[in-house]
Amino acid sequence: MQVKNYLELEKQLFSRILKNDWGKGGAWDFYWGALYPKGGKRIRDPQLFMWINRDRLEFGFYIGEYGSDQRNRFTRNAQANQKILYNIMNESLAGSDVQYGEHDEFVGGTKGIGVDVSRPSLQDWLNNPEESGVHAAVLLPKEAVLQYSTEQLSKEIIQIYQALFPLILLAIHDDPMPAILDYIGGEEPKLLNLEYPLKDFAEKTSFNEASLEQWVRAIERKKQVIIYGPPGTGKTFMAEHLARHLIGGGDGFSEVVQFHPAYAYEDFIQGIRPKAKGNGQLDYPVMPGRFLEFCEKAKGCKNLCVLIVDEINRANLARVFGELMYLLEYRNREVPLSGGGAFRIPDNVRIIGTMNTADRSIALVDHALRRRFAFLALYPNYEILKRYHGKEETGFPVEALIEILKELNRMIADRNYEIGMSFFLRMDISEQIEDIWSMEIEPYLEEYFFDQPAKMDEFRWAKIAEKILG
Structure with missing residues (x-):
């Protein structure tokens, strides 16, 4: 896609605007440049803008003051396509100082210069653009601008415009994704999970952030943990949110398996399964169980993948795990399986078990198993x-x-x-x-x-x- 096919590049690109400072010492002026859709107007349409006055330079994406329809379309499309947009734009904007949302001081003021840590992230902004305002820009104070050469500043502005151009397409198309994919080269990027930082984890669960940090360190060290406690303490809920934090920002995934007294090695690792043949007869091949299937899928991911084993103590673990008992302790090794073939746990696999201590006390858990897991207590708080x-x-x-x-x-x-x-x-x-x-x-x-x-x-x-x- 050629950007020039979308944007006005010839007329009314730059203007000098006089503004009243409402009795603060005289009028001030600033320059407003805008690349907006052909046939449009910058007072209402989405644009790649540049504002400059004596104190600062600001450049990025904006929708004109009178563009209510365009803002509504942008918000609707951003929310509907948040995950893929984040994946497309996060990489191209990595390391930039783009701030998302409107700021109190317009370009004629001097407040608000620099990165505001209270502003939303790209992910949060795409999820709800209207909350903070449909505006994404880099703000540079005069001192920073003067440190650039003309060539460096031009290159910086062009890079930001190129990264933010998909936002223009969100505001002008009812179905923007074909045009966005065409712009980035026609291939849909592999989706990454939305980030789920500890701060959000703590807020969502009302849990202490320092304790959550300790939990994360435990699973990073041991690679498998069990969250245990009495009924109603939120063990499964916490396991799901811990998994979401671990896979956040990566290409991994999480799955849940429920253990019960009848659960067996054949269900979890591998076993013989009856399978109908074309002639109506039955065959009995050795088939992978849930854990082997999970690990095979995890091999195709670069980042962490998490298996949640709910009610892990309700099964006979020594019988269910089999060779896995050895591999949980020696993660870098491979063992032959009883049904044939060899197996090792991929480095990016993490296991979170939950244990209801009212069903079976942690004191009754096999000592060999205890040695292989870190145990995270979750008592009434x-x-x-x-x-x-x-x-x-x-x-x-x-x-x-x-x-x-x-x-x-x-x-x-x-x-x-x-x-x-x-x-x-x-x-x-x-x-x-x-x-x-x-x-x-x-x-x-x-x-x-x-x-x-x-x-x-x-x-x-x-x-x-x-x-x-x-």
């Missing part, structure tokens, strides 16, 4: 409950609920069976609390205190409702 309801402004009397939960967990007197917080991390908790307690908490307590009904009766909803709701 009342601060998470406070942070969640404070952040979401639910108005629910969470302090009263916490006191009841503390009293209940003291009576349970076993960390492996305590009641977790995930039951109560809901926006509509005020409407749902009675049903949650009666239909989820009470049946669990009835089983735990089956031979101590008096203790159970102290925590019936009828007894605690007033204490919680007032």
Whole structure:
């Protein structure tokens, strides 16, 4: 695609604009240059612009003040194609100082020069351009401009224009991706996962960022971890978000497999499977199980791939893992499989297991397995409950609920069976609390205190409702 086929290159490209400074000492002026679509107007259309005054130079992408239709189209297309756009533009803009979103001071002012760390990332901006404004530009103060040669500055501006040109196409096409793919060479790039930094991980889970950093270090060191704790602590939820963080910004993937008492080596590693032949007879080939299939798929990725094994302790692990027990400890080695062939775990594979300690205590886990995994404890954390309801402004009397939960967990007197917080991390908790307690908490307590009904009766909803709701 030729950019010149889209943009006006001959008329009304540069203007000197006089502006009133509203009594601050006289009028000031700036120059406005714009490359906008042929037949359009820069006051309403998407453009690759340049603004310059005595204090700064700004250049990038912008939609004219009167271009409401163009802004709506841009926002719609950016959100619909966020992932592929991020992959296309992130590489070409790597190392640049492009700031996304509008800034308070127009080019005639002197504030806001430099990189504003509070501005959205490219990823966040494409997801919601209207929140911060449809504007992406590099701002250079006068001192920085004077350090460039004419050739260097021209090259910098051209590179930014080339990288931002797909944004023009977003604003002028109802279906922009064919034109964007044509512009970048006709091949759709391999999609990378959206980045999921620890800060976002912590905010989404209401978990302490320092603790999450420790978790990430553990899986980087050991390559496989087990998140364990009592019911309702959010083990699977945390495993999914940890996996999302690990694969963020890369070409890897994550999958979930559920273990259960009938799960076997043949399901996970390899085994004989009946297969119909063309003549109506059956064949019995040795077929790869879930883990071998996962690892084969991971070989095609450059970055981390994560397998989540939910309820890992519900299966007979020594029997299910087989040769994998050796490979988990010696990741750089290869072993022959009982069904034929050799196998090694790819370097980019990580494993996250979850373990409900109410089903089977961690103390009962085979010592050989314990040596191969790092264990991440997830016990009831009342601060998470406070942070969640404070952040979401639910108005629910969470302090009263916490006191009841503390009293209940003291009576349970076993960390492996305590009641977790995930039951109560809901926006509509005020409407749902009675049903949650009666239909989820009470049946669990009835089983735990089956031979101590008096203790159970102290925590019936009828007894605690007033204490919680007032």
